[in-house]
Amino acid sequence: MAATTIKDIAKRCGVGVSTVSRALNNHPDINPETREKIMKVIQETGFVPNDSARYLKRSESNSIALMVKGISNPFFTKMIRVIESFVQERGYTTILRHVDTGEDEVLSAQSLVKERRLKGIVFLGGNFIHDENALRQLGVPYIFSTIGNLEERANYVENGHKKVMAANIAVDDVDASRKAVEYLISLGHSNIGIITEGLHVPSVGQLRLKGYREALEAHKLPYREDYIYEVNEGVEHYSMPNGYKAANELLRRHPDLTALFCISDVLAIGACRAIAQHGLRIPEDVSVVGYDGIEEGEYYIPRLTTVRQPFREMAEATIQLLFDMIDKKCRPQNIIMPAELVVRESTGSGYRPEQQKKL
């Protein structure tokens, strides 16, 4: 039970430690028989090498880290899967790190770079802007994925010294949101509420709200602040209970609302439940549009109309760009992917005789 080391194994086999190391690491220059013998002892002993020591010694690693903030969001779960498979395809290893809400993902990444000799980093979710200095400290290529359009983010950074030029993969959140809301308007809706997040900090929430506002203004519809609900409770803001609470509140205050734009599917599902609870039907009484395009929306009843982020393509582009940066084949860049409005069953006509409502 006492910590077995490579030395113990060497002794038991009557060989030197380096030979054991060679056996362990599948080195070519070792007698097959010797290897056999050593492996057998390792099996019997149940010996497992100490990774700390290995990493400490190694100078390279062929691994990249995936720093995820908000792991309970199914959208990220999907991204993770796909990213992992692409990384593996390249013969690299993914180190998945779940970053807590209060934790600083860049700091954790720094730690990992040193510890595991990372080749690169992918940030999934999390803060919109970061300390440039800390970012530079990382010393390896990094990329932000699905956490907002850099062009927009750059605006926030100009206050500081210079524009950041960080690698970034995202959809055009403003544009996609505008189109979603315009679709609602085309259906005849004019009283459209929005359930959003992060109103007062740089975030995708702000971007998506901006799109909502643009759509309204383009169609000469009033932009009313009381039609906006900002969720801000719980460990994770993007949650069904938050969507539920938001829609409840909105519906109570504004019975005239006929459509709700939610900046994530999870929020939208919570909202749908609230609508049903109010005795209203979807989409006959209230239409709902989500954002992300998670599987859950497809299986919901009614199937959710949503802005789909092409997670597979985004994951692929993320890895492609990261590896190009690692191979010094290109500099950081900002890639915008097309988001797609997927019309399903949760949206319907906004034209209706007043009395038909509350049927």
Added chain:
Amino acid sequence: MAATTIKDIAKRCGVGVSTVSRALNNHPDINPETREKIMKVIQETGFVPNDSARYLKRSESNSIALMVKGISNPFFTKMIRVIESFVQERGYTTILRHVDTGEDEVLSAQSLVKERRLKGIVFLGGNFIHDENALRQLGVPYIFSTIGNLEERANYVENGHKKVMAANIAVDDVDASRKAVEYLISLGHSNIGIITEGLHVPSVGQLRLKGYREALEAHKLPYREDYIYEVNEGVEHYSMPNGYKAANELLRRHPDLTALFCISDVLAIGACRAIAQHGLRIPEDVSVVGYDGIEEGEYYIPRLTTVRQPFREMAEATIQLLFDMIDKKCRPQNIIMPAELVVRESTGSGYRPEQQKKL
């Protein structure tokens, strides 16, 4: 950018490395001024110590590992949250590890024990039975949580040498499943299908199927193998597409089914979608019961009837027992928690005139 080490910091500050180490670790025996000075340089430099080196040197850690298999299942996400908070309450650190489907969780745990000087391990999800030897090799207390009742599991192990006495927290899967199906029977259903998993390997799937069978037999209803659907596709078996496919198939082959018992909520939601697609209503035409009690079920339309596993209590019991074992206050034991049938909207009467169906 070159790897900064504690040595560089020491040089820059004109002190010895051990002093820097002391500053870094908040040691008491250091001049506050010296510490101040060192910390300032560390700030400026953006120095981050190498964790591998730290862990390698340290002999204790106050951390426990949480090995999760099937991280996309929301039920586990919940458990993780709660477990993490309880561990933190004790002043310990949780190391969360996501174990891939093909990966051996015990082996990964072994590696972590050495690397991070773990105090204990929690296995969440994953295999039903394990190699006793590998388990013993771990050298620290470990506990299985929500992966089946040990009494049942022990049956599988007796074939080997001796009964395992591993710590285990679970609900009584057989009993809970029996009650769920009996509820369906009490509603008047007699053609009840089951969507399950892992029919041919020791798993909770087998346990829950056993409960289903017992209910049927207790009420003199025929146990028909063609009413059983075993999901087995994709990276994770517990998924909505699998539930969808299963229900589709079952409904196609047996239009006479009036109820479906699904061994997880995720599966149940997929099944509901299939039922809706068939133009059938829930619960008027087909009743559905899930298992787990995840939030998604509460927000579904209709709200899902389910067997709720008390995740908060289970998480608490898991940590309590693990720490008692760490503190040598008790030996491993098998704790059974009460599962609760939560009746919501997806179940209804099974008595109906034949023609009313397919309305």
Added chain:
DNA sequence: CTGAAAGCGCTAACAG
């Protein structure tokens, strides 16, 4: 209070 020095367990030259 502080510095020098001895490893933690492993890998990778280097010299057989």
Added chain:
DNA sequence: CTGTTAGCGCTTTCAG
């Protein structure tokens, strides 16, 4: 092919 040896970066005695 194999053993010896020098560290990887850090913590921790042990003397000052």
